[in-house]
Amino acid sequence: MSILYTATYSSRLHTFRQNSPEVAELIEQIAVAIKHERQPLKPESLVNVLIAHADALVMQLPSCVARLDNWLKVLAAYEGKALEDHEVSAFVKAATRLGGPSGLQAG
Helix, strand or coil: CCHHHCHHHHHHHHHHHHHCHHHHHHHHHHHHHCCHHHCCCCHHHHHHHHHHHHHHHHHCCCCHHHHHHHHHHHHHHCCCCCCCHHHHHHHHHHHHHHCCCCCCCCC
């Protein structure tokens, strides 16, 4: 089952669409791309991590893009390869536009 079917994801995606459509689009793309069955987190936990990263992007917190990049790279490096490297690159490029000038700072 895709993480798109959790109640938390649906509710938060709706909120993001109203308040920050660009972030909503990015997290939706990430959620669709993650092969959740190839990583150890339960869908609800995976959603919680994704939403935390989305919240940080919306607030343009320092190093929000760097932290998202690290997490996505972990998913790509995990033995099941839950994401492809080219997907990580595309998502980080999009997040860089959204995370503000301090988003890339190492945290």
